[in-house]
Amino acid sequence: MVTIGDVARVAGVSRSTASYALSGKRSISAEVRQKVEQAVQNLGYTPNAGAKALATSQTKVLGLLARFLEDEFAPAMLQYILGVTNRAREAGYDTLLLTEEDGASALKRISDSRMVDGFILLNVAENDDRLGILRDAAQPGSLVGLPGDPTGIDVFDLDFVTAGRLMVETLHALGHRELILVSQPEHVLERGGAYVWRLANAAQERAAELGVELHHHFGSSSQPEIGGELVGLLDAHPSATGLLLNNEAAAAALPNVLQSRGLSAPADISVIGRYSDDFARTFSLPYSAIDSAADELGRLAVEHLISRIEGTADAESTVVDLVAPRIDDRGSTAVPPTRH
Amino acid sequence: MVTIGDVARVAGVSRSTASYALSGKRSISAEVRQKVEQAVQNLGYTPNAGAKALATSQTKVLGLLARFLEDEFAPAMLQYILGVTNRAREAGYDTLLLTEEDGASALKRISDSRMVDGFILLNVAENDDRLGILRDAAQPGSLVGLPGDPTGIDVFDLDFVTAGRLMVETLHALGHRELILVSQPEHVLERGGAYVWRLANAAQERAAELGVELHHHFGSSSQPEIGGELVGLLDAHPSATGLLLNNEAAAAALPNVLQSRGLSAPADISVIGRYSDDFARTFSLPYSAIDSAADELGRLAVEHLISRIEGTADAESTVVDLVAPRIDDRGSTAVPPTRH
C-alpha cells in the first residue's frame, strides 16, 4: 500500500508538506507542489479513508436509511435512492445503504461508530421511531417525508395538502362535480403513512368548499384486488366523472378496467394520478399525474444535509421544505361528458 | 465521544485489557470481563469504525456496484440490491452503494482508498470494463452476471442456457411445435447483456434439435411499443401456439394484447416468462415464469465474497456458479389448442 510517507519520500519533502500540498491548506511553493503531484501520479497514491476519517472526524459518507414496507410500491423507493446517491456523489460523498427492518437500531449503530457524517431518512412515518435516535445523534439528518413532529430536523417532502387540493380544483375547474378518490391501503396509513390522509383530507375539504361530491376509498396495493375494487367503485358511483388515484397499483390496473367497460379517458372519465414519471413511462400509463418528485426531494435533502455537515446552514433554525406539486399533463382530463 | 480509554478507566484496567475483553482474543478473568462489560454498558461505548479499520485493515463494509442502463427494467435491480444488503448485514457487513455512471472509476476510487473489504458487481456485461480494475484490486469481488472471461473472479448468475432450453422443452413436451420468443431490446445485447443471447441461442438450438419452429424477436423495453410489436408477432405467426418472454415489458403488456384479440392463456396460447416473483405479484402477471433468483444470487455472491475476505474460501480456484432455473408455475401452459 502506498502512503503519504512514500509520496513525501519520493518528492523529497516531509509528510506534512506533502499533506499540505495536496489539501492546499497552506501555501506551498510551486516547485514543491509540482514534485508532490508528480510523486502522487507516479505512485498512484490515494489517501486511506479510515486514516483520514480518524484524523479529521469526517468520513465523506452519508447514511441512507431506506424503509421497505409491505403494501407500498417498492420500485418508487429506487427513485429516491438513486436521487440521493447520485447527488451525494456529485458533492463528494459516498452512500452507505441501510435496509434492515429495524431502522432505529441501524441508525444508532452507524451513528455511534462514526461511520458517516450525516443521515438521510426515507419514507418517514407520522410517528417515526428513528427520529428520537436521530435527534440524539452526533450527526445531522435530513428527512424525506414529513413526520408529525419535525422539531429540530430538516424535512423535505411533496406538499400533499396542496396536491389533494390541486387534484380537486383541476377537475372542478373543468366542470366536474362528482369525483372518486382512491388512496393507498389503510394499512399504510396505520403504519404512519401520513401523506395518504394528508392528501385525502385536503381533497375532501377542498371538495366540500367547492361543492364537489368526493367518494373516498382506500384501495388495495396489488392486482387483481385493486382492479375489482375499481370496478365496484365505478358501479357504485355511475355519475362520477373524475377519478383521482393516490395509489400506484390502481393506476396500473385502470387501463384494463376502463377498456373492459368500454370507457376511455378523458372522453368518458377524467383521471389524475400521483406517481413518478418513470413509473408512467415503464407502463405507459396515459394519465396526467402529480409527480412524486423523488429525484428533486433526494437532491434537496442531500444538499441541505451537506450544508449542515459543513456548517454553512443556519444552525439556529431547521427547514421544512414542502415541494409544490406539479401535474404532468398526459391529456387525461377534460370537461365531463354531457349526459343525455 | 466515549473511547476504549474511557471504558478502561471506568473498569479500572488497561486499554489493551479492555480491548481483549471485548474481542475475546485472549483469555480474560471472569471478574475483569464483567467490569469491562459493565463499563461498556454504562458509558454506551461503540468502537470508532475508522480507528478500527486503520488498526485492523478491515472495514466490515462491502462495495456494491450497481449499473443502471436505459432499456433495462430498473426495478429488477432493486431486488438484487436488497438481496445483497440484507445478506451482508446478517453477516456483519454494511454496504456502500455505488451508482455512478463510470463504475470502473468508482471501483478504483473505493478500492484505492480502502473503504471496503470487497466488492459485489451487479449487471455484469459480456466485456465489462470494471473487471480489469477488479482483478488488480487489493480486495476480492463477486460478480452477479457472467462475463465473457470470468478468469480469476467468482461469478454467480442464473443459468440462462438451461433457461432457454427449459422454456422450449416444457412447451415441446406439451405438444407445441411453433413458438415465438421475445427477447429484450438488441441495445441491451450490444451493450454486453450477454444473458439475452445466451438464452435465445440455447432456445434456438434446442428448438432445432426437437424439430420446433422458433421465431425470435428483439422487443422494445417499454409500452406502448412492445404492445404493438406483440400484436405484429401474433399476426405474423398465426399458427404459433406458445410465447416465450425474456422481456419484462412484454410480459406486462401481454394481458392487454391477448384480451384485445379475444385470446386467453393457456387455452389459446401457452406463455412462459422470465421475471421475478415480485414483479409478477405487483402486476399480477398470470404467466408461469422462470424466476430471476435475484435474492438467491445476491445471497450467494455475498456469502462467497465474505468467505474470500475472511480467508475461508479456496484461494487456488474461483467459482462460476450458475443457478438452475426454476419455473414458477402459474398455470399458463397447456397442450396446444386443437385446430379445426
Next chain:
DNA sequence: CTGAAAGCGCTTACAG
C-alpha cells in the same frame, strides 16, 4: 492473566 508501548496512515497545531 494483565500492562506499557508501538503502530495503522492520516492531519494539524507548533516552531522555525
Next chain:
DNA sequence: CTGAAAGCGCTTACAG
C-alpha cells in the same frame, strides 16, 4: 515557505 512531532482511537505483538 517547510519540518518534526503529537494525536485521532483502535489492535496486537512484546514482556512480565
